[in-house]
Amino acid sequence: MLLTAVAPAVWGTTYYVTTEYLPPDRPLLAGVLRALPAGLLLVALTRRRPHGVWWWRSLLLGTLNIGAFFALLFIAAYRLPGGVAATVGAVQPLLVAGLSAGLLGDRLTARTVLTGLTGVLGVGLLVVQPGARLDGLGIAAAAGSAVVMATGVVLSKRWPAPAPLLAVTGWQLVAGGTVLLPVALLVEGPPPSSLSAGNVLGYAYLTLIGAAVAYTLWFRGIRELPPTNVTFLTLLSPTVATIVGWLALGQDLGPLQVVGGVLILGSLVFAQLRRRPSPAPVRAAGGPAAVQDLNA
Structure with a gap:
C-alpha cells in the first residue's frame, strides 16, 4: 500500500513541474512526452509485445488510464479553477466502489460511501477558493476524467495480465500516448522548435518518475x-500539490485547508482498514459437558 501511495504522491508534483519547468500552454504535449517515451522504454527493456486479446485490452486500458484521462483533465484544468477540478475528481473512489460492485462482485458498503464523501469534502476544503467560478463543460470534463480512470482501474483488476508488470505498464503508456498524440497536435500545434535545459529536465522528470516509475507502482x-x-x-495528489505549492511557491495555507488535509488523511487511513470477520461460534459435540471442557 505504501509503495502504491508513491504514485499519486508523485503525480501531486506535476502541477509544480509543469508551471515552473515546462513551456506554457502545452499540457497535452506534456502528457504525450510523459507517456509515450516512458512506455517505449519499458517495452524495450522487457522485449514483450501483447498477444491475442491483450492488443485491444492494452489499447482500451491505455486510453482510459492515460490518453482520455489526460485529455479530459486538460479541458477541466483550462475551464475550471484547479480546486474545483480536483474536488470533482475526488469522487473517483466512489465511482470505483460502485463499478467494483457491478463488475467484480465487491460489496458496496455505507462505510465506503461515507469515507468517500469525507474525502471529497476534505479535497474541497483543501483546494477550492472562495468565489470559484463554475463552468458546465469543465465540470463535465472533470467528472469524465474521474469516470474513465475509475473504469480503467476496475477493468485492470478484472483483466489480470499474464505478462510481467513492466511490460503491461509499457503497453498502456504506449497506447495512451499514441491516442493522445494527434489530439495534442490538433489542439496545441507542433512542439516548440527549441527547449531550454529546464524544459528538458522537466520533461525527463515526468517521463521517468511521473510515468515509468509511478505507473509501474500504480x-x-x-x-x-x-x-x-x-x-x-489518489486523494494524496491534491494534498501533495497543496504542500508543494506552500513550500516551494509561497502559497497561503489557511485553517480550512488544514482541516481539509486532516479529513483527507483520515479518509485515506480509514479506507485501508478492513473489518475482521466475526469468528464463527464453536459448536462442540457431546452437549453441555463438552462445552464445559472447552471452557476449561
Whole structure:
C-alpha cells in the first residue's frame, strides 16, 4: 500500500513541474512526452509485445488510464479553477466502489460511501477558493476524467495480465500516448522548435518518475490490492500539490485547508482498514459437558 501511495504522491508534483519547468500552454504535449517515451522504454527493456486479446485490452486500458484521462483533465484544468477540478475528481473512489460492485462482485458498503464523501469534502476544503467560478463543460470534463480512470482501474483488476508488470505498464503508456498524440497536435500545434535545459529536465522528470516509475507502482497496486483501497490513495495528489505549492511557491495555507488535509488523511487511513470477520461460534459435540471442557 505504501509503495502504491508513491504514485499519486508523485503525480501531486506535476502541477509544480509543469508551471515552473515546462513551456506554457502545452499540457497535452506534456502528457504525450510523459507517456509515450516512458512506455517505449519499458517495452524495450522487457522485449514483450501483447498477444491475442491483450492488443485491444492494452489499447482500451491505455486510453482510459492515460490518453482520455489526460485529455479530459486538460479541458477541466483550462475551464475550471484547479480546486474545483480536483474536488470533482475526488469522487473517483466512489465511482470505483460502485463499478467494483457491478463488475467484480465487491460489496458496496455505507462505510465506503461515507469515507468517500469525507474525502471529497476534505479535497474541497483543501483546494477550492472562495468565489470559484463554475463552468458546465469543465465540470463535465472533470467528472469524465474521474469516470474513465475509475473504469480503467476496475477493468485492470478484472483483466489480470499474464505478462510481467513492466511490460503491461509499457503497453498502456504506449497506447495512451499514441491516442493522445494527434489530439495534442490538433489542439496545441507542433512542439516548440527549441527547449531550454529546464524544459528538458522537466520533461525527463515526468517521463521517468511521473510515468515509468509511478505507473509501474500504480498498476502493481491494482494487482495486489482491492481497487477501492487503491483509488482512495489518489486523494494524496491534491494534498501533495497543496504542500508543494506552500513550500516551494509561497502559497497561503489557511485553517480550512488544514482541516481539509486532516479529513483527507483520515479518509485515506480509514479506507485501508478492513473489518475482521466475526469468528464463527464453536459448536462442540457431546452437549453441555463438552462445552464445559472447552471452557476449561
